[in-house]
Amino acid sequence: MSINPAGMGFLSRLAHPGHFLAWSRGWIAPLSWIATALFALGLWLAFFASPEDYQMGGTVRIMYVHVPNAWLAQLCYAIMAVASIGTLVWRHPLAEVAAKAAAPLGAAFTAIALVTGSLWGRPTWGTFWEWDGRMTSTLVLLFIYLGIIALWRSLDDQGRAGRLVAVLTLVGAINIPIVKFSVDWWQTLHQPASILRAGGPSMPFSILAPLLTMTLAFTFLFLALHIVAMRTEIVRRRVDAMQRRHAAELGIEQ
Amino acid sequence: MSFLGEHWPYIAGAYTATLAAVAALIGWIVTDARRQKARLAALEAQGIRRRSDGTA
Numbered sequence: 001m002s003i004n005p006a007g008m009g010f011l012s013r014l015a016h017p018g019h020f021l022a023w024s025r026g027w028i029a030p031l032s033w034i035a036t037a038l039f040a041l042g043l044w045l046a047f048f049a050s051p052e053d054y055q056m057g058g059t060v061r062i063m064y065v066h067v068p069n070a071w072l073a074q075l076c077y078a079i080m081a082v083a084s085i086g087t088l089v090w091r092h093p094l095a096e097v098a099a100k101a102a103a104p105l106g107a108a109f110t111a112i113a114l115v116t117g118s119l120w121g122r123p124t125w126g127t128f129w130e131w132d133g134r135m136t137s138t139l140v141l142l143f144i145y146l147g148i149i150a151l152w153r154s155l156d157d158q159g160r161a162g163r164l165v166a167v168l169t170l171v172g173a174i175n176i177p178i179v180k181f182s183v184d185w186w187q188t189l190h191q192p193a194s195i196l197r198a199g200g201p202s203m204p205f206s207i208l209a210p211l212l213t214m215t216l217a218f219t220f221l222f223l224a225l226h227i228v229a230m231r232t233e234i235v236r237r238r239v240d241a242m243q244r245r246h247a248a249e250l251g252i253e254q
Numbered sequence: 255m256s257f258l259g260e261h262w263p264y265i266a267g268a269y270t271a272t273l274a275a276v277a278a279l280i281g282w283i284v285t286d287a288r289r290q291k292a293r294l295a296a297l298e299a300q301g302i303r304r305r306s307d308g309t310a
Contacts, residue, residue: 047258058259062268069272108279115275116268123261221276229283235290238304239297246302 015094017234024227031224038217045210053207059123064210066116068218069109073141074176076106076222080148081173084166094230096162097237099169100152101229105222107145114138125189133182134190137175144172158237 013019046064053060080102086095117135118128129135148165155161183192194202201208258265 052259057261058265059261061258061265065268065272104282105279108275112272112275115271119264119268119271123264225279225283228287232283232287232290235287235294239290239293242294242297242302242304245305246297 015092017094017097020094021231021234024231028224028227031220031227035217035220035224038213038220042210042213042217045213050206050210056120056124059120060207062116062120063207064214066113066120067211068215069113069116070138071215072218072222073106073110073113073138074179075219076102076109077141077145077169077173077176079226080106080169081176084169087162087166088170093237096158096166097230097233098226099162099165100158101226101233103145103148103152105225105229107142107149109218109222110138110142110145114142121189130189132188132190133186134179134188137179137182141175141179144168144175148172158240 014023042064046061050060052058056063080099083095083099083102086092087099114135117138121130122128148168151165151168152158152161155164182188183190203211
């Protein structure tokens with residue numbers, strides 16, 4: 001990398017892969033500890049300090065893992081979409097790294113949201129699955145994540161893969177508002193928004209508290225994992241570049 | 255599990271699935287990080303350096 005950090009602005013300097021490796025190291029442990037503490041508090045609130053819901057009964061506790069993962073499924077994609085703009089417009093290497101590192105995390109959170117949603121739906125709606133707008137668009141989101149991961153892995157030239165993935169990510173971003181607003185646009189089994197809505201959350205504080213605590217816990221977990229995955233991707237690219245250069249010096253065709 | 259109510263198998267299933275998926279995710283990310291660091295260390299042990307280090 002031939003960028004000279006001394007000649008760049010503050011944000012550009014922070015985003016330089018070498019500088020990112022240096023400053024991000026100190027963030028992993030604090031983020032992990034905050035996530036652990038929030039999980040402990042959130043699980044205590046979920047199982048011992050919150051009441052059953054008057055409609056859902058005890059299954060409201062499934063919401064404390066389902067909602068955070070559904071939120072992260074969309075947040076990961078939003079981060080990938082912003083990073084894709086950074087890749088296509090500025091060709092910033094850290095944007096590419098951020099997008100690649102977020103994809104498996106987003107796929108995992110989406111899969112968890114789908115599984116926990118199904119396990120909540122069976123006792124509540126009487127079915128594990130219904131092809132309604134929210135569930136179908138979330139399943140499509142999982143397929144988009146898997147397609148993006150497959151594209152990253154199918155090309156050796158990561159620069160070319162990054163640009164192709166960025167285009168695919170931005171095309172797939174049309175699905176995010178569909179996931180979000182599907183419950184308003186179509187008649188669905190899935191209930192409408194109950195936290196991020198005009199007029200504030202439509203639930204009592206005793207249920208909102210564990211929900212928000214678990215959402216924060218999963219978000220801090222995501223931040224810690226994303227930083228580790230980004231650092232790993234930077235090291236992987238360095239190692240690959242070193243191996244290519246060494247092979248070239250030895251006159252080995254790759 | 256009776257304190258979870260009559261639907262406890264669904265609640266236990268949801269938390270077990272989440273725990274398993276998160277544990278697998280953390281395990282994969284940590285293993286991958288260690289593998290890449292080991293690759294880098296192996297190259298450096300052979301005296302191979304990055305171009306920006308200027309010592310290869």
